[in-house]
Amino acid sequence: MKKLRIVIQYECVTSFKYIWLFYAIEYAIVLLIAVVVALCTGAMEHVGSNCLEINTMIYAAVLGVLGFHEDFKMLIQNGFTRRYIYLATLSMFAFISGIMALVDTVMGNGLHYFLNGYSSMYGAIYGYYHFFANWLWLFLLYMLVCSLLYLVGLAVNRYGKRILLYSGAALLGLVLIVMAMFRYILPGEIARSVLNFLAGAMGFMSDGTKHLGLPLLTLFLIAALLELGAYAVIRRTELR
Amino acid sequence: MNAIQIRNVTKRYKNITALDHVSFSFEHGRIYGFLGRNGAGKSTLINIIANRIFSDEGEVLIDGIPAKENMGVHEKVFCMSETDLYDTGLKIKEHFKWMKRFYDSFDMEKALEIAGKFQLDTEKRFGALSKGYQTIFKLTAALALNVPYVIFDEPVLGLDANHRELFYALLLKDYEEKERTIIIATHLIEEVANLIEDVVLIDRGKVILQESVENLLAAGYCVSGMAQEVDRYCKGKNVIGQDELGGLKLVYVLGEKTQIPAGSGLQMTAMNLQKLFVKLTEKGES
Structure with missing residues (x-):
């Protein structure tokens, strides 16, 4: 267990400093845009940088890809098993997602409070000042993005780009078929039930209320499924 | 173990x-x-x-x-x-x-x-x-x-x-x-x-040799001279390679050394590890 603790520390410590670099750049750009817009329009009402969490999602995606490409090689060189590498990477995703979700929750609600025109992603969907639910939702969302890209990275390494591109095309085709089915084939009642179910999974109940727990459960289940998939692939992953 | x-x-x-x-x-x-x-x-x-x-x-x-x-x-x-x-x-x-x-x-x-x-x-x-x-x-x-x-x-x-x-x-x-x-x-x-x-x-993909360097160098040697004489000497020996130039021949042998026949004009020299490696892998090729 000592070695597992150390490898988790390695993953977390070597990824930690880049978070602050990311935020420094992000908020410097936001500030620059705000200053330019304010100088041009003479007012702050039109400063329109909303949903900064999207940037964090992109960062999480990059982290997911690098989680495989860089860290897998480094840790396999240092004699760690795939199980240890997977657990360390998963812990790093959780650590980074947790911190970034916290920063984004505080900043999102803070910016909305001080600059009323600012909308955070969670706030725009579910409302403001549900701090814990907001943090957990963002945490699970970032984990989901990390896990998805980690799985994609592992799958590309194992099966090759071409097979993955075919799979992507097949998935796109499936989405189009499902959409067509909803519109032309499925009876209206069934289509409505499915849509109600999906909306419910994201916390939008049929009576018009919002349930904050259900989207958390949905995100958790999807992220867990992706992580299980990643574990299944990494167990057979070979260095190329 | x-x-x-x-x-x-x-x-x-x-x-x-x-x-x-x-x-x-x-x-x-x-x-x-x-x-x-x-x-x-x-x-x-x-x-x-x-x-x-x-x-x-x-x-x-x-x-x-x-x-x-x-x-x-x-x-x-x-x-x-x-x-x-x-x-x-x-x-x-x-x-x-x-x-x-x-x-x-x-x-x-x-x-x-x-x-x-x-x-x-x-x-x-x-x-x-x-x-x-x-x-x-x-x-x-x-x-x-x-x-x-x-x-x-x-x-x-x-x-x-x-x-x-x-x-x-x-x-x-x-x-x-x-x-x-x-x-x-x-x-x-x-x-x-x-x-x-x-x-x-x-x-x-196959291990063709595992031996101590000492034994290998002791067992590997080159014999050179007129082709007919060399062929006569090498009969029944483990020849792992050969080079020819005109009527002269140089063979690479791995195995027990036997005395060079007197008056045959043959010469016996040591074989280094690299030559041994080259000849053994060439042999596999042919």
Whole structure:
């Protein structure tokens, strides 16, 4: 267990400093845009940088890809098993997602409070000042993005780009078929039930209320499924 | 058993069999030359030992412990590879710091001492080092790690002659201080000929020879002279190669030496390790 603790520390410590670099750049750009817009329009009402969490999602995606490409090689060189590498990477995703979700929750609600025109992603969907639910939702969302890209990275390494591109095309085709089915084939009642179910999974109940727990459960289940998939692939992953 | 045991290991890549039911052992406390031509299967086997890839059949045991996905062998084997697998963004001193934490047997003092001898700048990031210095870092890490089995896959790639000599000297010093198994996979056979004690020769996925260097050099010899005389002498002997020029012939023989017949005009000379390697692998080709 000592070695597992150390490898988790390695993953977390070597990824930690880049978070602050990311935020420094992000908020410097936001500030620059705000200053330019304010100088041009003479007012702050039109400063329109909303949903900064999207940037964090992109960062999480990059982290997911690098989680495989860089860290897998480094840790396999240092004699760690795939199980240890997977657990360390998963812990790093959780650590980074947790911190970034916290920063984004505080900043999102803070910016909305001080600059009323600012909308955070969670706030725009579910409302403001549900701090814990907001943090957990963002945490699970970032984990989901990390896990998805980690799985994609592992799958590309194992099966090759071409097979993955075919799979992507097949998935796109499936989405189009499902959409067509909803519109032309499925009876209206069934289509409505499915849509109600999906909306419910994201916390939008049929009576018009919002349930904050259900989207958390949905995100958790999807992220867990992706992580299980990643574990299944990494167990057979070979260095190329 | 104190050894790396390779048992019936097979590895296939689509239509190519990189390793074909390979079985042998690297005994503890010896320096091995793991030789073979490009694509012979050396790196494939090393990667299987280091748990970087998996065999399709067979298994590798390190001191009796299965090497596949087993943290039990973490402090037993280390592989310095030709491929750069290290984090390019970390400084060399940070790499050392992490290795110290990853391995109980990593000697930080020794690492810094070796780095100093090679004039390796530990403040530089791995990615900012030249190819030669990246190799030096990898060698330093391997030498500073006191594990019982160290594998060097093309250890002197990109090093100048001075650094190569320094590496060989450090390797020998290290071996004298603490006996362990050192496996060197290289194409520079003559450079390591005086260093290695045993040779494992692999060709097209099969081990074709495992012998001590002493025995090999004693058993390998060249006979030259008129073609007819040479052919007469070599009848029934294990001829592993030959060169001809006009009526003159030079043959390479592996096996027991017999007296040159008096008045035959034949000459017997010693065969070096590189020539032996070339002829053995050529023989396989024909």
